Amino acid sequence: GQNIDQPTEMTATExxxxxxxxxxxxxxxxxLFWYQQHAGEAPxxxxxxxxxxxEEKGRFSSFLSRSKGYSYLLLKELQMKDSASxxxxxxxxxGGNKLTFGTGTQLKVEL
Amino acid sequence: xxxxxxxxxxxxxxxxxxxxxxxxxxGTSNPNLYWYRQAAGRGLQLLFYSVGIGQISSEVPxxxxxxxxxxxxxxxSSKKLLxxxxxxxxxxxxxxxxxxxxxxxxxxxxxxxxx
Numbered sequence: 001g002q003n004i005d006q007p008t009e010m011t012a013t014e015x016x017x018x019x020x021x022x023x024x025x026x027x028x029x030x031x032l033f034w035y036q037q038h039a040g041e042a043p044x045x046x047x048x049x050x051x052x053x054x055e056e057k058g059r060f061s062s063f064l065s066r067s068k069g070y071s072y073l074l075l076k077e078l079q080m081k082d083s084a085s086x087x088x089x090x091x092x093x094x095g096g097n098k099l100t101f102g103t104g105t106q107l108k109v110e111l
Numbered sequence: 112x113x114x115x116x117x118x119x120x121x122x123x124x125x126x127x128x129x130x131x132x133x134x135x136x137x138g139t140s141n142p143n144l145y146w147y148r149q150a151a152g153r154g155l156q157l158l159f160y161s162v163g164i165g166q167i168s169s170e171v172p173x174x175x176x177x178x179x180x181x182x183x184x185x186x187x188s189s190k191k192l193l194x195x196x197x198x199x200x201x202x203x204x205x206x207x208x209x210x211x212x213x214x215x216x217x218x219x220x221x222x223x224x225x226x
Contacts, residue, residue: 030213031213033214033215040199040222041219041220042201042217042218042219042220043155043201043217044217045214045215045216048213048214087154087155089155091213097143097205097206097213097215098145098157098160098170099145099155099157099215100157101154101155101156101157102154103153103154104154
């Protein structure tokens with residue numbers, strides 16, 4: 001079966017750093033994605049990890065440990081526009097390049 | 112560049128009425144296509160995916176069906192809508208000749224309310 005866990009909500013201060021964790025248990029593993037979704041909009045791609053380690057892209061970084069079934073998304077220098085839902089998704093092995101999504105973490109950035 | 116279109120953007124339908132949502136992709140060939148539903152406050156649930164014309168895989172039993180009559184066209188349908196079909200429907204594509212990693216690109220979505 002597939003199981004992906006993320007915290008439901010987080011609150012952080014503008015200019016600060018926040019880490020959003022994701023743990024997963026899936027039948028096979030072929031990569032982990034992070035997406036950002038603003039209310040009422042479609043998800044947009046943030047990062048992709050298939051090997052262990054840290055991937056950095058501007059203010060956003062994503063880390064993966066395959067042995068622990070664990071990933072985190074790190075957001076630096078938070079801005080008000082970063083208030084959104086952050087979705088962790090895993091591609092299990094098998095055809096179709098399917099994604100299994102967690103329920104998302106709603107991040108609120110405050111002044 | 113590649114673009115993905117969905118219509119309509121919003122839809123209000125009575126229980127028992129039929130449904131047809133359309134998704135088209137431009138700028139790539141032979142993409143994988145996906146339909147997701149997102150209920151209020153919940154994650155994305157994969158409903159159907161397609162790796163080619165006429166090839167549809169269903170992920171969960173439900174009141175909906177999907178078809179892919181052309182390479183870059185994906186249609187979500189229902190003969191009789193239920194209240195539980197309300198939600199935000201998202202179409203996505205990946206792969207094809209322009210795919211990057213296994214990333215999926217999402218359309219703008221259709222917000223369906225069944226009354």
